[in-house]
Amino acid sequence: MATQTEVVxxxxxxxxxxxxxxxxxxxxxxxxxxxxxxxxxxxxxxEEALQEPGAVEExxxxxxxxxxxxxxxxxxxxxxxxxxxxxxxxxxxxxxxAEFRDVEDEEFWETVEEIxxxxxxxxxxxxxxxxxxxQEALERNITSGKELRALLVEHAARMLEGPxxxxxxxxxxxxxxxxxxxxxxTTTIGKLVNFxxxxxMLAAGDTFRAAAIEQLQRWGERTGAPVVxxxxxxxxxxxxxxxxxxxxxxxxxxxxxxxxxxxxxxxNLMAELDKVRRVIGRRLPGAPHEVLxxxxxxxxxxxxxxxxxxxxxxxxxxxxxxxxxxxxxxxxALAIANEIEVPIKLVSVGEKAEDLHPFDAREFTEALFGDL
Amino acid sequence: MNAxxxxxxxxxxxxxxxVKKVTREIRLALLEADVNYAVVKEFVGNVRERATGAExxxxxxxxxxxxxxxxxxxxxxxxxxxxxxxxxxxxPTVVMLAGLNGHGKTTAAGKLALFVRKLGKNxxxxxxxxxxxxxxxxxxxxxxxxxxxxxxxxxxxxxxxxAERGIKAAADGxxxxxxxxxxxxxxxxxEMMEEIKRVRGAARPHSVLLVLDVVTGQTAVExxxxxxxxxxxxxxxxxxxxxxxxxxxALSVVSVTGRPIRFASEGEKMSExxxxxxxxxxxxxxxxxxxxxxxxxAEQQLDREEAEADAKRMMSGxxxxxxxxxxxxxxxxxxxxxxxxxxxxxxxxxxxxTQIDDRMLGRVEAMVTxxxxxxxxxxxxxxxxxxxxxxxxxxxTTQQEVQKLVKxxxxxxxxxxxxGKGGVPKMPRMPF
Numbered sequence: 001m002a003t004q005t006e007v008v009x010x011x012x013x014x015x016x017x018x019x020x021x022x023x024x025x026x027x028x029x030x031x032x033x034x035x036x037x038x039x040x041x042x043x044x045x046x047e048e049a050l051q052e053p054g055a056v057e058e059x060x061x062x063x064x065x066x067x068x069x070x071x072x073x074x075x076x077x078x079x080x081x082x083x084x085x086x087x088x089x090x091x092x093x094x095x096x097x098a099e100f101r102d103v104e105d106e107e108f109w110e111t112v113e114e115i116x117x118x119x120x121x122x123x124x125x126x127x128x129x130x131x132x133x134x135q136e137a138l139e140r141n142i143t144s145g146k147e148l149r150a151l152l153v154e155h156a157a158r159m160l161e162g163p164x165x166x167x168x169x170x171x172x173x174x175x176x177x178x179x180x181x182x183x184x185x186t187t188t189i190g191k192l193v194n195f196x197x198x199x200x201m202l203a204a205g206d207t208f209r210a211a212a213i214e215q216l217q218r219w220g221e222r223t224g225a226p227v228v229x230x231x232x233x234x235x236x237x238x239x240x241x242x243x244x245x246x247x248x249x250x251x252x253x254x255x256x257x258x259x260x261x262x263x264x265x266x267x268n269l270m271a272e273l274d275k276v277r278r279v280i281g282r283r284l285p286g287a288p289h290e291v292l293x294x295x296x297x298x299x300x301x302x303x304x305x306x307x308x309x310x311x312x313x314x315x316x317x318x319x320x321x322x323x324x325x326x327x328x329x330x331x332x333a334l335a336i337a338n339e340i341e342v343p344i345k346l347v348s349v350g351e352k353a354e355d356l357h358p359f360d361a362r363e364f365t366e367a368l369f370g371d372l
Numbered sequence: 373m374n375a376x377x378x379x380x381x382x383x384x385x386x387x388x389x390x391v392k393k394v395t396r397e398i399r400l401a402l403l404e405a406d407v408n409y410a411v412v413k414e415f416v417g418n419v420r421e422r423a424t425g426a427e428x429x430x431x432x433x434x435x436x437x438x439x440x441x442x443x444x445x446x447x448x449x450x451x452x453x454x455x456x457x458x459x460x461x462x463x464p465t466v467v468m469l470a471g472l473n474g475h476g477k478t479t480a481a482g483k484l485a486l487f488v489r490k491l492g493k494n495x496x497x498x499x500x501x502x503x504x505x506x507x508x509x510x511x512x513x514x515x516x517x518x519x520x521x522x523x524x525x526x527x528x529x530x531x532x533x534x535a536e537r538g539i540k541a542a543a544d545g546x547x548x549x550x551x552x553x554x555x556x557x558x559x560x561x562x563e564m565m566e567e568i569k570r571v572r573g574a575a576r577p578h579s580v581l582l583v584l585d586v587v588t589g590q591t592a593v594e595x596x597x598x599x600x601x602x603x604x605x606x607x608x609x610x611x612x613x614x615x616x617x618x619x620x621x622a623l624s625v626v627s628v629t630g631r632p633i634r635f636a637s638e639g640e641k642m643s644e645x646x647x648x649x650x651x652x653x654x655x656x657x658x659x660x661x662x663x664x665x666x667x668x669x670a671e672q673q674l675d676r677e678e679a680e681a682d683a684k685r686m687m688s689g690x691x692x693x694x695x696x697x698x699x700x701x702x703x704x705x706x707x708x709x710x711x712x713x714x715x716x717x718x719x720x721x722x723x724x725x726t727q728i729d730d731r732m733l734g735r736v737e738a739m740v741t742x743x744x745x746x747x748x749x750x751x752x753x754x755x756x757x758x759x760x761x762x763x764x765x766x767x768x769t770t771q772q773e774v775q776k777l778v779k780x781x782x783x784x785x786x787x788x789x790x791x792g793k794g795g796v797p798k799m800p801r802m803p804f
Binding site for chain 1: 478640
């Protein structure tokens with residue numbers, strides 16, 4: 001299969017957007033047709049053939065579902081999700097706070113550093129936080145570990161605070177979704193349909209990955225949002241162009257434009273993103289109104305590079321932290337907020353359509369450090 | 373970093389102080405590369421222990437020496453056991469993929485299929501991701517592009533049922549390599565983790581591969597441990613290596629699970645998939661490409677400088693038994709002498725008919741090492757009969773043998789001097 005790197009150059013052609021579509025297909029090899037794809041086998045037949053002593057595992061007792069007592073909503077879920085992995089970290093922090101003697105206690109600061117780094121906050125942002133904290137603790141003559149913990153939460157939360165509202169005041173409002181492969185762009189779009197007020201339309205701009213269009217169409221079926229698409233391999237800018245025109249014509253409130261996942265290191269793919277953006281802006285001045293970058297909460301320090309490069313090429317207006325329901329602590333959000341200065345606007349914590357929430361810096365930080 | 377690496381070159385052994393200073397920097401570099409902090413702690417501790425007191429190569433500064441040790445240890449750690457694919461004696465070989473959402477399982481399934489086809493296998497894909505919308509379509513489309521059949525039974529049957537039936541279908545169809553794609557899952561979702569255990573039980577795979585995105589951060593350790601517990605994977609596929617992530621997760625996961633990384637997946641093309649090379653990854657994680665290149669160059673430079681100095685001394689006729697011994701030991705490292713000399717153009721003809729006995733080398737070496745350093749440096753001393761007697765006794769040989777060696781050595785010295793002056797002398801008889 002050919003690479004995704006074909007970028008259709010020439011603004012004159014993409015001005016009308018549509019004709020550009022065919023060009024992208026050039027250079028892609030024709031898929032090999034293979035007829036004998038699905039072979040259904042009668043279930044009974046297989047069971048007999050494969051049944052073997054010991055082959056079937058005893059159903060394991062499923063441990064009690066992790067559920068934070070009394071804590072409802074996404075925060076409770078988030079917290080329960082974080083609990084397992086957090087236990088050791090919180091235990092350390094607990095111990096450190098309990099044993100805290102004075103500001104000169106180097107062991108305490110080392111523990112704080114370790115906790116932050118273990119949460120993917122990164123060395124630079126960790127050092128900055130610890131430095132600030134140490135200084136303030138000295139100035140305010142803080143002697144109790146508890147006070148210090150509160151201060152830690154406060155500092156981290158302040159770093160993360162930013163505007164979380166999405167600008168949906170336009171008609172249509174165009175939201176462009178960007179991000180590296182596998183960070184959850186398409187899933188998040190499905191969730192955004194429920195999250196945002198008014199009517200929504202989806203644009204299947206991931207024309208590259210196998211079945212990405214189908215995936216978005218399923219979300220369209222689930223949410224009732226119409227999906228604008230072209231064939232696989234079509235120019236993403238052409239799809240965006242069509243979608244903006246249709247959204248204007250149909251008077252929808254929000255148009256959500258999906259794009260193919262791309263590594264931020266691929267310059268020509270990033271340039272393609274810029275082109276999608278330009279085509280949208282030409283059809284609707286001022287659009288896209290939001291460019292949202294999905295970052296997988298399990299991402300380490302490379303998240304910084306992702307945020308930096310996508311911001312440079314696509315003008316990111318906000319970050320959506322996805323898959324926060326895992327073991328991931330999402331500390332990379334702190335690093336991004338600190339070093340790239342792009343606000344974290346939303347968090348996605350589960351698989352269901354309603355699992356999308358505005359980012360709350362304080363709650364996030366509390367969840368990061370546990371309920372001491 | 374460079375500041376920490378500066379210092380006097382080749383200053384004997386590495387002091388604790390020096391090692392500490394550099395390992396602090398290494399620790400930061402590894403943390404920035406997303407190596408789990410607990411793994412970093414242990415790793416740096418080990419390196420500190422190994423490096424302290426180690427001899428510094430003449431070519432390197434102590435700092436560079438530590439980096440070199442770190443790099444070697446990293447590669448060693450990730451090297452693990454054999455990474456090559458093995459196939460079941462009774463086909464089909466069944467490989468199951470498992471991992472978090474979005475780490476590239478389905479793409480890796482397609483890539484692996486293409487990879488084994490190039491090895492002469494007949495692959496077959498089984499689509500067990502009944503959760504993500506259109507995941508099955510994705511695998512089918514990939515199969516279509518590659519011309520690899522895909523078993524799909526929709527999203528109604530359980531994944532374990534699909535796995536069983538799919539493997540059966542593959543065996544019936546005469547396919548000898550089955551790749552079972554599974555849904556992405558989060559490790560805190562215990563229901564899903566139990567499911568992967570059941571799928572494993574149903575598929576009874578020969579190999580389970582954890583698919584891991586190279587950008588994964590500190591959680592890689594917990595993720596790997598959970599998948600080890602529920603899916604008992606025996607190796608990994610590291611994905612999205614074409615990005616610029618340093619990939620410390622690879623080190624974390626290998627060190628806590630003891631499972632090797634088997635494959636590296638990079639790029640959008642289905643063919644961009646290969647066995648994993650630990651040495652390349654070590655340099656990437658350390659992120660000290662420049663320093664590592666420098667170290668390599670410095671060592672090459674030293675080798676060359678030494679060789680040049682030796683050659684110069686030889687040509688000036690100041691060739692001693694000490695040098696002779698060094699050359700001989702170098703020769704021995706290069707393999708059998710007869711083969712080596714045969715490779716030199718021109719020499720081959722002259723050597724025809726002469727028997728070169730490698731064991732002779734050993735005898736010569738014994739004689740040279742039986743000389744005192746003074747004698748080695750100044751062969752003229754060996755005109756003294758009692759010295760010759762002592763050397764012969766030391767080497768377990770006759771005085772005649774020693775005298776012969778000294779004589780031949782003198783001839784060689786003369787010859788070297790002549791070459792140094794530009795003359796081409798007649799080849800003297802070699803001492804062996």
